Amino acid sequence: MSNKDLEVIIATDCGSTTTKAILIEKKGDTYRQTFRGEAPTTVEAPFEDVTKGVLNSITEVEELSGRKILDGERIITPNNGNVGADIYVSTSSAGGGLQMMVAGAVKAMTGESAQRCALGAGAIVMDVLASNDGRADHEKIERIRQLRPDMMLLSGGTDGGTITHVVELAQFLKAADPKPRLGASYKLPVIYAGNNKAHDQIKAILGDTTALIITENLRPSLERENLMPARHKIHDIFLEHVMQQAPGYPRLMKMVGAPIMPTPAAVGTMTEKFAKANKFNVLAVDIGGATTDVFSVFSEVFNRTVSANLGMSYSISNVMAEAGLANILRWLPFDIEEQDLRNRLKNKMIRPTTIPQTVEDLQIEHAVSREALRLAFDQHKALAVGLKGVQQERSISDAFDQTSSGASLINVMRLDYVIGSGGILAHSPRRTQSMLMMIDAYQPEGVTRMAVDSIFMMPHLGVLAQISEKAALDVFYHDCLVRMGTCLAPKGLAKEGQLIMEWEVTGSDGSRQAGELRFGDIIHVPFAAPKAKLVAKPVKGFDMGAGSGNRVEADIEGGVVGLVLDGRGRPFNLAKDPSKRRDDLNKWYKAMSMYPL
Amino acid sequence: MAHAYTPGLKVMPCTRLVKKRLLPIPGKVLAALGQQVDSLDIVAQTELPGKVFSVNVANRLSVGPEEIQGYMLKKEGEAVKQGEILAENKPFLKWFKTSVESPVSGTVESVSFITGQVLLREPPKVLPIKAYVKGKVVEVTPNFGVAIEAEGTFIQGIFGVGGETNGEIAVAVASPDEDLQPEAIKEIHKGKIVIGGRHASLATIKRAVEMGVNAIVVGGIHDRDLRELLGYDIGVAVTGNEQLGVTVIVTEGFGAIPMAEYTFKLISSRNGENASVSGATQIRAGVMRPEIIVPGFPKNVTECKKDQGRGWIEPGDPIRIIREPHFGVIGTVKSLPPELTVIGSESHARVLEVTLDGGEVIVVPRANIEVLEK
Numbered sequence: 001m002s003n004k005d006l007e008v009i010i011a012t013d014c015g016s017t018t019t020k021a022i023l024i025e026k027k028g029d030t031y032r033q034t035f036r037g038e039a040p041t042t043v044e045a046p047f048e049d050v051t052k053g054v055l056n057s058i059t060e061v062e063e064l065s066g067r068k069i070l071d072g073e074r075i076i077t078p079n080n081g082n083v084g085a086d087i088y089v090s091t092s093s094a095g096g097g098l099q100m101m102v103a104g105a106v107k108a109m110t111g112e113s114a115q116r117c118a119l120g121a122g123a124i125v126m127d128v129l130a131s132n133d134g135r136a137d138h139e140k141i142e143r144i145r146q147l148r149p150d151m152m153l154l155s156g157g158t159d160g161g162t163i164t165h166v167v168e169l170a171q172f173l174k175a176a177d178p179k180p181r182l183g184a185s186y187k188l189p190v191i192y193a194g195n196n197k198a199h200d201q202i203k204a205i206l207g208d209t210t211a212l213i214i215t216e217n218l219r220p221s222l223e224r225e226n227l228m229p230a231r232h233k234i235h236d237i238f239l240e241h242v243m244q245q246a247p248g249y250p251r252l253m254k255m256v257g258a259p260i261m262p263t264p265a266a267v268g269t270m271t272e273k274f275a276k277a278n279k280f281n282v283l284a285v286d287i288g289g290a291t292t293d294v295f296s297v298f299s300e301v302f303n304r305t306v307s308a309n310l311g312m313s314y315s316i317s318n319v320m321a322e323a324g325l326a327n328i329l330r331w332l333p334f335d336i337e338e339q340d341l342r343n344r345l346k347n348k349m350i351r352p353t354t355i356p357q358t359v360e361d362l363q364i365e366h367a368v369s370r371e372a373l374r375l376a377f378d379q380h381k382a383l384a385v386g387l388k389g390v391q392q393e394r395s396i397s398d399a400f401d402q403t404s405s406g407a408s409l410i411n412v413m414r415l416d417y418v419i420g421s422g423g424i425l426a427h428s429p430r431r432t433q434s435m436l437m438m439i440d441a442y443q444p445e446g447v448t449r450m451a452v453d454s455i456f457m458m459p460h461l462g463v464l465a466q467i468s469e470k471a472a473l474d475v476f477y478h479d480c481l482v483r484m485g486t487c488l489a490p491k492g493l494a495k496e497g498q499l500i501m502e503w504e505v506t507g508s509d510g511s512r513q514a515g516e517l518r519f520g521d522i523i524h525v526p527f528a529a530p531k532a533k534l535v536a537k538p539v540k541g542f543d544m545g546a547g548s549g550n551r552v553e554a555d556i557e558g559g560v561v562g563l564v565l566d567g568r569g570r571p572f573n574l575a576k577d578p579s580k581r582r583d584d585l586n587k588w589y590k591a592m593s594m595y596p597l
Numbered sequence: 598m599a600h601a602y603t604p605g606l607k608v609m610p611c612t613r614l615v616k617k618r619l620l621p622i623p624g625k626v627l628a629a630l631g632q633q634v635d636s637l638d639i640v641a642q643t644e645l646p647g648k649v650f651s652v653n654v655a656n657r658l659s660v661g662p663e664e665i666q667g668y669m670l671k672k673e674g675e676a677v678k679q680g681e682i683l684a685e686n687k688p689f690l691k692w693f694k695t696s697v698e699s700p701v702s703g704t705v706e707s708v709s710f711i712t713g714q715v716l717l718r719e720p721p722k723v724l725p726i727k728a729y730v731k732g733k734v735v736e737v738t739p740n741f742g743v744a745i746e747a748e749g750t751f752i753q754g755i756f757g758v759g760g761e762t763n764g765e766i767a768v769a770v771a772s773p774d775e776d777l778q779p780e781a782i783k784e785i786h787k788g789k790i791v792i793g794g795r796h797a798s799l800a801t802i803k804r805a806v807e808m809g810v811n812a813i814v815v816g817g818i819h820d821r822d823l824r825e826l827l828g829y830d831i832g833v834a835v836t837g838n839e840q841l842g843v844t845v846i847v848t849e850g851f852g853a854i855p856m857a858e859y860t861f862k863l864i865s866s867r868n869g870e871n872a873s874v875s876g877a878t879q880i881r882a883g884v885m886r887p888e889i890i891v892p893g894f895p896k897n898v899t900e901c902k903k904d905q906g907r908g909w910i911e912p913g914d915p916i917r918i919i920r921e922p923h924f925g926v927i928g929t930v931k932s933l934p935p936e937l938t939v940i941g942s943e944s945h946a947r948v949l950e951v952t953l954d955g956g957e958v959i960v961v962p963r964a965n966i967e968v969l970e971k
Contacts, residue, residue, distance in 0.1 A: 137651040145646075164662070168712045175649040175706055175716050179622070201711055290833075309833055314880055318832025342820035343851035344921065349834050350756045350850060352880060354920040354965045355946060361921050362942040429943035596943060 006086050006468055008079035010061065010069055011460035012054050013263055014041055014092040014252075016290075019050075021057035022460050023065055023085075024475055031474040033457065037061040042248070043094040049248035050094055051255065075255055087467060090256050091459040093263035094246070098122055098238050099181060101149040103129040103173070104219075105156030105165035110194065113219045114155040116383060117193070117227040119304045121234040122265030123150075124291070126308075129172075131156075131165045137172065144176035150242045152178070152188060152210075153230060154202075157195030159220045166194045170205040177209060182245035187211040189237045193218040193230040213237065238262060258466050264293050266462030268304050270472065271295040271419070273465050275302075277473060280416040283442065285373060286456070287422035289313035289352055292376035296384055298409045303384035307376040312424050313352030316368055320345050323371035330574050331367035331440070333585040334360065359595050362429070366437055369424045373441030381408040413445040413491065413545055419481065421453035426482075431560045432524065432592040435484045445491040445570050446545035447534065447554045450561075451481040483559035485527060488517075488534070489566040492542035496520035500542045500567055507532040507558060517567040520584070522591045527562035531555065564592070606753040606848075606886060606967065608860050611894050611901040614751060615735065618726050619742035630737050634728040634745060636763050636873050641726045641742040647719030650701050654684045655713020657697045662713030669715075671705050678702045683715060729761050730873045731892040748901050749892040750867055752848070752860060754814065757876030757887030758823070758836045759844030762790075764811040766891065768868045770794040773861035776853070777815050779804040786810050790872050790889070792864050796853035797845070799825055805843045812844035812874045814864065814889060816856035817925075823851075837877025844876040846887040849917070854925040857917060857969060866895040910968045916951065920965035927969070928953045 009024040009031075019042075023035040037060025042053035055073060062069050068083045069075060076084035100123040104110030107130035115128050126147050129140055154173065156166030173190070180188045190210040192202050196217055206212045216229040239259055243249040253260060261269070267286060275282040275297035284295040290311040295304045309318040320328060325338055344364060348354060356362040385408050418438055420426070425434045434452055457480040465472035490501050497518050504514040507529030517523060534556045540549035556563075566572075568588075575581040589595055624643020628634055654669070655662040668684045671677055677699040685696040699717055706716040732747030767789040769781045777793025779800045786808055793801070793815035799822035805813050824830050826841060848856050872891040879885040894901060910916065910930055918926045931950040938948045938960065946962040953959065 138648055141649040141651075164712050167709065168714055171707060171709055171712065171714060171716065172649075172651075175718070177646070315833050317830065317834075321830035321832045339819055339821050342824075346756075346820040346823075346831075346851040347919070347924065349831075350878070350880060351919050351967070355944060355962050356942045357920060357962055357965060358922050358941045359943075362944075427944075 005078070006471060008067075008085040009464060009471060010058060010075065010085040010088045011464055012057060012088075012090045013266075013456070013459040014043070014050055014054065014090060014094040015263065016043075016094050016097075017041055019053035019057045019094075020456070020460075021054070021061050022457060023061050023067070024464070024471060026471075030478065031468075031471040033475045033479040035061050035065040036455065037064060041094050043246065047247075049251070050092070050246065051248045051251045054090070054252060054255070077257070087257040088255060089258045089460070089463045089467065090252065091261045091263045091266040091463045092243075092249075092252075097124055097264070098234075098242060098262045099124050099126055099150050100153060100234070101126050101129070101144065101147055101178075102153040103155065103169050105131050105169070105194070107133050109222070110155045110157070110219045112383070113225050113227065114153050114193070116225075116303065117218050117230050118153050118234065119306060119383070120227060120265075120268065120302065121231045121238075122262030122268065122304075123234065124306055124308050129169065131168065141172050141176045144173060144178050148179055148181040149188070150181050151234070151237050152190045153234070154190055154192050155194040155218050155230075157198065157217075158222055159196045159217050161195055161197070163195050163198035163201060166198050167201050167205070170202050174205050174209055180241075180245075182242065186241070186245070189213065189241050191215060191230055191233045191237065193233075211241070235259070235261075235265070258463065261459075261463045261466075263459045264304060264306065266459040267293065268295050268302060268462065269465050270458045270462035270476065272297055272302050273469060273473060274417075274476060276300070278417075281411075281414050282417045282419065283410075283415055284419040284458070285376065285421070285425075285438075286458075287312060287369065287372060287376070287420070287424055289423075290315050292372055292422075294376050294380040296380060296410060298384070298411065298414070301384075301409055303380065303409065305376070305380040305383050307372075307379050310372045310376050312365065312369060312372065312422070313348060315349075316345050316352075317349040319368050319372045319375070322375055327371050328364075328367045330581065331370050331585065332363060333582050333589060334363075336364075363595065365424065366428075366433060369437050370441045373438065377442055381410045384409045412443060412448075413543070415442075415444055415448050418442060418444065418448060418450045419453060419458075420450070421456050421458065426452050426454050426456065430594060431482075431484055432594050435487070435561045435564060436588070436592050436594060439487050439489070439564065439566060443489075443570060443572050444487055445489055446543070447536075447552070447556060448487045448489070449557045450484045450487060451559070452484060453480055454482045455480075483530065483557050485559035485561040485563055486534075486556040487564045487566055488536060488544070489570060490517070490536075490538045490542040490544050491570040492538070492548070493569045493571075494519040494541065500539055500569075501544070501565075502537045503565065504535045505532050505556065505563060513563070515565075517565045519567050519569060521565075521567040522588045523563075523565040523567070524561070524592045525563040525565070527558035528560070529558040532558055606755060607751055608753070608857070608863060608969065609751045610863060610866075610898045611749060612751045613746060613748050613901060614890070615744050615746050616730050616732075617742070617744050618729060619738060620724065620726055620740075623740040624724070626737055626739065626742060628728070628734045628737075628743050630734055632734045634732065634734060636728055636731050636871075638728045639725045640728050640734070640745070643724050644721035645724050647703055647721050648701075649706060650717045650719070652683065652697060652700065652715045652717065653713050654697050654708075654715050658684065658686050658695055660686070660713075663710045665708070665713055666710060669708060671699075673705050673708055675705050676703070677705060677717065727761075729875075730890050747890060747892060749890050750863060750895060752864060752889040754846040754848045754887040754889070755850055756834065756836075757844065757846040757878050758827070758831075758839045759812070759841050759876040760837050760839075761873070761875040761877070762811040762844050763871065763873050764789045766790050766792060766864065766868050766870055766872050768792045768865050773816065773858050774855035777801050777813065782808050782810060784808060790814065790874055792861075792868075793856075794861065795855045798822060802826060802841075802843065802845060806841065810843055812846065812876070814846045814848065814874070816849040817847050817852045817854040818845065819853075820851050834878050834880040836879075837875065839876075844874060846874065846876055846889065849925060850919065852925070857927060859915075859969060863895070864889065866897070867891040910949075910966075915969045916966045917969055918951065918961055918965060919967050920962075923959065923961065926953060928959075931958055933963075
């Protein structure tokens with residue numbers, strides 16, 4: 001079908017708990033999301049058939065829209081009047097998503113490349129094995145045996161180089177005889193993307209005991225990373241092996257008009273399309289109950305990481321364990337006993353569907369969320385390093401630099417746009433809460449626009465972008481993004497109360513706002529104009545992106561929050577004295593009208 | 598009549614339940630279809646492949662990997678004992694002789710002439726699976742195990758640590774709001790399932806380990822004590838493999854929370870009888886809660902119901918509030934207003950009205966209550 005024929009699209013995302021369906025219709029020249037429905041995901045007993053949840057969610061769309069989409073268990077195509085849809089597409093993260101184990105010869109080189117490759121394909125990386133990962137050989141073998149991944153990615157060595165390490169890894173893998181997570185009777189798929197000189201040996205070692213797939217080396221030379229061939233193989237195997245074993249997926253695969261994508265891969269695609277269309281550096285985050293996914297596009301290089309145990313319900317206690325209680329307590333504008341806080345967080349972990357009923361409880365969740373976002377961002381910065389992605393050359397010195405310093409591609413001064421999704425960001429009672437949580441976690445510098453994906457539509461749009469980029473971007477701009485506004489944060493440090501910037505904003509609707517920003521203050525200016533011109537004049541010692549003391553003119557966006565002028569300085573540190581820290585927090589929360597008094 | 602879906606923990610005087618007892622890898626099933634089994638009977642067994650150890654013979658002998666063939670004294674598949682020589686060189690002067698000994702007893706798994714590595718595998722380990730509950734085998738999965746149908750009192754906790762165990766129920770407190778004190782645990786409790794009331798402290802749990810208690814069941818524990826006990830924070834609720842020396846089950850949550858009276862009365866009614874308990878908890882993907890199963894009927898029960906799992910609540914149902922500011926409070930559903938209501942945090946949520954013991958009526962989000970299933 002040509003894109004011209006696409007008028008009605010039905011899309012679903014099969015999440016681990018909920019299956020969400022959206023209807024997209026072409027209105028004039030523009031695609032708009034018109035109706036949505038949701039139903040519990042039905043991958044687990046007693047249903048064990050993902051299509052049941054899909055059909056239920058589509059039925060809800062039918063009821064709301066009045067459009068007949070289903071004929072029994074079949075989607076009616078093409079659309080004709082008020083019946084049918086032109087295409088049905090879907091993503092899936094149900095049943096734990098795509099779980100992989102990766103291996104590389106040297107942890108910081110091929111190990112890291114293999115990790116980036118698997119993450120970019122939408123996988124959760126259960127472990128990274130490497131010859132030099134510090135574990136004894138028998139410990140590595142035990143680890144391979146314990147984990148039951150969906151597939152494994154084995155890399156190591158540059159083309160034509162030494163084969164010893166990668167052959168050794170293959171031998172360990174064979175000795176461990178790992179079993180796949182689903183379908184005990186089938187062989188574990190292993191993708192080999194290492195030294196091409198070792199193909200024969202790898203086949204001899206793993207050919208009989210695993211479902212071995214050999215592809216191009218993901219690190220053909222020290223200076224070059226070539227992730228796409230292995231990434232494509234991961235997607236192929238996801239569809240051919242993993243999906244075939246998951247309950248009901250063979251049927252779902254027959255229903256769709258385009259290949260099913262792992263949910264994170266689709267979100268990544270949408271982030272990339274948005275960044276490319278606007279020439280933006282973008283950071284997108286999806287903070288869920290169990291995991292936090294971070295996507296970034298900086299200088300056109302895409303990276304994704306998933307922090308598998310940082311989340312707001314199932315993993316809330318792990319956020320406490322990783323961040324430390326002190327780091328959670330520092331965001332609270334009141335005193336709370338350590339024992340009380342510990343018990344509260346554990347009670348949320350064991351009853352993950354409960355919601356905060358009091359403002360105090362809400363503030364505790366917001367404190368945890370800042371730390372989960374911060375930790376996931378730290379992990380992202382650590383992996384989004386050095387290499388300039390697919391088919392990009394770098395010098396040998398860069399390659400060594402990467403291993404030693406891990407210089408990140410992420411530069412918060414050059415960050416143009418932040419998109420947040422996940423319950424805590426998308427459904428906070430006040431939007432100012434979402435915006436300040438992201439500002440506190442990411443500490444953007446200079447000029448940064450911010451939005452939330454209110455109903456987590458990015459997966460649907462990412463898979464749709466494979467068919468029609470226009471449809472995906474239309475809906476993304478008009479229905480998916482809730483623009484919050486822009487954060488203006490001069491980089492530098494000064495004494496409290498000192499003038500650090502003069503600013504003026506003129507909206508496309510002619511509205512004008514201007515003022516001064518003093519160190520230690522936050523100023524919230526409600527400002528809804530979708531487009532505006534900013535003139536910022538930071539004082540000497542403060543940088544808004546054009547160097548210390550230099551005037552900046554920029555295009556910015558207003559939104560449901562407006563402008564947030566963050567005068568807390570960068571790097572931003574909270575006061576060490578508890579009473580001063582609480583006073584500061586109360587002052588900033590009041591300036592943002594964050595919570596009811 | 599208005600009702601809302603709210604999952605709750607099962608507290609049932611008598612029910613029929615089926616427990617799957619499966620091996621992680623294929624093995625031999627030892628129980629037959631229709632067979633009556635006791636909780637400690639072994640129903641299936643397999644051999645877990647032994648641990649693998651590696652020795653780089655080439656490095657140890659300072660020769661190239663392709664050369665090690667000439668120095669190996671043991672071949673692939675051959676048995677070796679710990680300390681036995683795997684390979685040695687043959688120098689002109691015996692002072693320069695180097696021998697490579699096996700670090701473990703087992704068999705030679707592989708010899709690589711590419712890496713110079715020799716992999717040794719320890720003997721397999723027998724992994725038996727017990728019936729865990731007394732009942733009848735109703736299904737056999739060839740090579741993997743069985744499903745056992747059992748009939749008895751079934752009580753789910755909210756969180757636990759430690760694995761499966763068995764023992765006689767011993768109620769060690771007089772009421773559900775009494776704390777289980779360390780001194781309440783005595784020598785007679787060795788090998789038993791000790792039932793407390795409101796709370797067990799770190800000292801109490803340590804005392805239980807000392808006395809050889811198999812499991813303790815209480816309303817709540819403090820997270821701080823759990824951390825102290827385990828030596829680490831539990832980040833994600835996937836438990837059951839902790840080696841504490843005792844299985845701990847909490848019925849209400851973290852903190853000092855009286856055990857629900859109905860739960861306490863039911864367990865007390867089975868005092869002195871044998872129970873199967875498990876602390877294994879998994880909150881995500883296939884929820885698993887800790888459990889106490891006592892075969893047979895309580896004295897006052899005449900009929901054993903099959904678990905119907907109603908799954909919703911109606912006015913008049915007893916519920917427990919599971920979030921601040923009323924955490925742990927028990928009440929009765931008064932009404933279920935259908936419209937979204939703005940709660941204290943300013944969120945819009947579906948709520949219910951709850952009548953507390955003293956007659957006071959409060960409004961609580963539906964997400965923050967748990968139905969007390971009976």
